[in-house]
Amino acid sequence: MPWKRVAVDDQRMQFVMRAASGKERIAALCREFGISRPTGYLWRRRYQQTRSLGDLTERSRRPLRSPARTTAWKEQRVVAARRAEGWGAKKLHVVLRDEEQLVVPVRTIHRILARHALVQREVHSAAPQRFERSMPNELWQMDTKGRYRLTDGHCHALCMVDDHSRYAVGVYALPALTIEQAHPCIVNSFRNYGLPEAMLMDHGALWWATGNGWGLTWLSVRLIEQGIRLLYGRVAHPQTQGKVERLHRTLGEAMRHRGVPRYFAAWPAAVAEFQNTYNHRRPHEAIGMQRPRERYQASPRSYQEQPADWEYPAGSEVRRVNGNGAIAEAGRKWFVCEALAGRLVRVERFDGKLLVSYRHMYIREIDLARGTTQALVVARSAATIAPAPAALRATSAGATSPETE
Numbered sequence: 540m541p542w543k544r545v546a547v548d549d550q551r552m553q554f555v556m557r558a559a560s561g562k563e564r565i566a567a568l569c570r571e572f573g574i575s576r577p578t579g580y581l582w583r584r585r586y587q588q589t590r591s592l593g594d595l596t597e598r599s600r601r602p603l604r605s606p607a608r609t610t611a612w613k614e615q616r617v618v619a620a621r622r623a624e625g626w627g628a629k630k631l632h633v634v635l636r637d638e639e640q641l642v643v644p645v646r647t648i649h650r651i652l653a654r655h656a657l658v659q660r661e662v663h664s665a666a667p668q669r670f671e672r673s674m675p676n677e678l679w680q681m682d683t684k685g686r687y688r689l690t691d692g693h694c695h696a697l698c699m700v701d702d703h704s705r706y707a708v709g710v711y712a713l714p715a716l717t718i719e720q721a722h723p724c725i726v727n728s729f730r731n732y733g734l735p736e737a738m739l740m741d742h743g744a745l746w747w748a749t750g751n752g753w754g755l756t757w758l759s760v761r762l763i764e765q766g767i768r769l770l771y772g773r774v775a776h777p778q779t780q781g782k783v784e785r786l787h788r789t790l791g792e793a794m795r796h797r798g799v800p801r802y803f804a805a806w807p808a809a810v811a812e813f814q815n816t817y818n819h820r821r822p823h824e825a826i827g828m829q830r831p832r833e834r835y836q837a838s839p840r841s842y843q844e845q846p847a848d849w850e851y852p853a854g855s856e857v858r859r860v861n862g863n864g865a866i867a868e869a870g871r872k873w874f875v876c877e878a879l880a881g882r883l884v885r886v887e888r889f890d891g892k893l894l895v896s897y898r899h900m901y902i903r904e905i906d907l908a909r910g911t912t913q914a915l916v917v918a919r920s921a922a923t924i925a926p927a928p929a930a931l932r933a934t935s936a937g938a939t940s941p942e943t944e
Contacts, residue, residue, distance in 0.1 A: 548595065548917045549901070549917050549918055550572060550574075551582050551595040552592050552595060552894075552901070552917070553572075554568060554572050554574075554579065554582055554583075555582055555583055555586045555592065555595060556592075556889050556890075558579065558582075558583045559583065559586065559587075559889075559890055565579050565580065565583070582595060590890070590906070590908075590909075591904065591906065591913070592889075592892070592894070592904050592915070593904050593913045593914075593915055609643065609647055609651065613641065613643060614651050616635065616639065616641060617631060617635070617643060617648050617651045617652070618651065618652075618655050618657065620634060620635060621652055621655075621657050622657075627649075627652075628645045628646070628648040628649040628652060629645055631648050632644070632645045632648055635648075670702075671702060671703060672702040672703040673703065674703055675701050675703050675704050675706070675834065675835050675836055675838070676701060676703075676732075676733065676734075676735045676736060676837075676838040676840075677702065677703060677735070677736050677737065678701075678702040678703075678735060678736065678737045678738070678739055678770075679699050679700065679701055679702065679708060679735040679737075679738050679739070680699070680700050680702055680738075680739045680740075680780050680782050680783035681697075681698070681699045681709075681725075681738055681739070681740050681746075681783065682698060682740065682741060682743070682780050682783045682784065682787070683695055683696065683697050683698070683713075683716060683721075683743060683745065684696035684697075684698065684787040684790065684791070686716070687794075687799060689800070689801055689802060689803055690801045690802055691802050691803055692714060692803055693714070693715075694712050694713070694714065694800075694803055694806050695712075695713040695714075695715070695716045696710065696711070696712060696713070696787070696790060696810065697709065697710075697711040697713055697721055697724055697725075698710050698711075698783055698786050698787060698790065699725070699728055699738075699783070700782050700783045700786050701735075701831075701835055702739075702782060703834065703835075704826070704831045704832075704833075704834035704835035705782060705786075705823050705825060705826055705831045705834075706818055706831035706832065706834070706835035707786060707814050707817050707818055707831065708728045708731070708732045709724060709725065709727070709728035709814075710786075710790065710810045710811075710813060710814040710817075711724040711727075711807075711810065712803070712806035712807050712809075712810050714803055716744075716745070717745075718745055718756060718757065718758045721745050721758065722758055722761065725758075725762075726842065729765070729842035730842050731837075732837045732838060733837050733838025733839060733840050733841055733842070734765055734766065734767060734838055734840040734841070734842060735767060735838060736767070736768065736840075737767060737768035737769070737770055738762060738767055738768075738769060738770065739770040739771075739772060739779070739780055740769070740770070740771060740772070740780070741771070741772050741779075741780060742771060742772075744756075745758055746758055746759040746762075746769075747759070747771065748876075748877070748878065754875075754876045754877075754878070754902070754903070754914045754916065755876050755878045755879070755902065755916065756878055757878040759878070760876075760878045760879060760882075760897070763897060763898055763899070763900050764843075764846040764898065765842065765843060765846060766840070766846075766898075766899070768899065768900070768918045769900060769916065769918075771916065785825075786817075789817065789821075790810075790813060790817075793813050793816075793817075794809070794813075797809070817831070818830065818831045818832050818835075819831075819832050849883075849898045851883075851885045855885045856885065856886045856887070856888075857883050857884070857885055857886070858883070858884055858886055859881065859882070859883055859884075860875050860876070860879045860880055860881065860882055860883075860884055861880065861881075862880050862881065863877070863880070864876050864877035864878070864879060864880050866884070866886070866893075866895070868893060868905070868907065869907060873893070873905045873912055874903075874912050875895050875902060875903045875905075875912075876897075876902055876903065876914075879897055879902070882897065884896060884897050884902065885897075891906065891907050891908045892904055892905060892906050892907065893905040893907065894915075899918060900916060900917070900918055901915040901916065901917050901918070902914070902915060902916060903915060
């Protein structure tokens with residue numbers, strides 16, 4: 540099944556904005572967007588209930604009621620036994636059965652412990668659907684690995700892997716997990732391999748700012764300015780970035796097998812040797828025992844040392860973000876993004892709200908009536924993106940269109 544060109548979240552936003560205007564029939568809109576009418580009415584109803592485009596994202600499918608759930612008193616006994624003894628599900632199953640004639644399956648006990656945050660090791664569910672891009676450089680996954688404690692400090696691993704080929708386009712050792720340390724490494728990979736169409740990341744502090752209302756960092760802004768679409772995985776779901784997580788595991792195994800360097804000076808050479816072996820010598824089971832180099836080729840889109848200015852569509856309402864990351868409207872300042880200070884953004888008005896976008900990405904939803912602002916950070920649909928400047932289009936010739944989860 541081919542991946543859709545437009546992100547699902549962006550489809551919902553565009554559908555709701557047009558449906559809420561009342562100028563078009565729902566049935567015709569549903570046919571245009573390729574969705575059923577019940578789905579279309581669901582999206583419109585969800586917006587009417589919350590009055591926020593940011594709440595149109597995918598929701599949990601967990602049922603509201605669980606008739607077969609373990610009764611409350613049994614659950615309380617399991618929790619009490621765990622807190623008294625500190626044992627795991629298998630031992631608690633035997634104790635409760637023998638001492639209290641309470642029979643609770645081991646798996647049920649484990650679920651109860653997890654529900655009450657009494658499982659020491661965090662267990663993540665498997666990814667419900669696996670995906671793989673059809674061509675190299677359609678998507679890179681990027682993440683950092685937990686720090687290694689060294690004799691002279693710490694080491695953090697920054698890894699980037701091509702989704703289609705599993706080719707490691709970047710494995711770097713960082714003495715500190717900061718943007719200043721990470722940015723030159725990412726640029727080095729761009730210079731070596733070209734630009735991907737999109738990059739998938741978690742909500743790590745390097746590319747997702749937790750201290751300014753949740754939004755972009757100056758590093759993620761630099762990625763946007765290279766024409767890269769940013770995709771963020773679900774919080775607490777590392778399986779979304781499964782390929783780069785698997786690369787981390789392989790890196791850890793290789794370091795332990797060869798001996799983890801104790802001084803940082805030895806790390807750059809160690810990760811360079813690992814990257815070469817991983818790409819050129821080590822067969823990869825997920826790609827039919829091929830080596831990643833057999834499936835990878837560099838991107839035709841080259842890194843832009845000085846990205847060209849972005850051209851918003853004619854007639855757009857364009858504002859300049861002030862030094863505090865805000866724009867003025869209705870006599871007050873509204874926060875957009877500190878990392879966009881001094882840059883031009885596009886403002887669209889919809890249902891008493893301002894939708895703020897920077898280049899090809901929606902950034903912020905400002906609700907003037909409620910006095911609230913929240914991050915969006917989703918790609919704009921192709922129909923609402925201005926053509927890239929000629930210099931950028933020339934470097935993109937022959938590149939595959941970006942795809943989404």
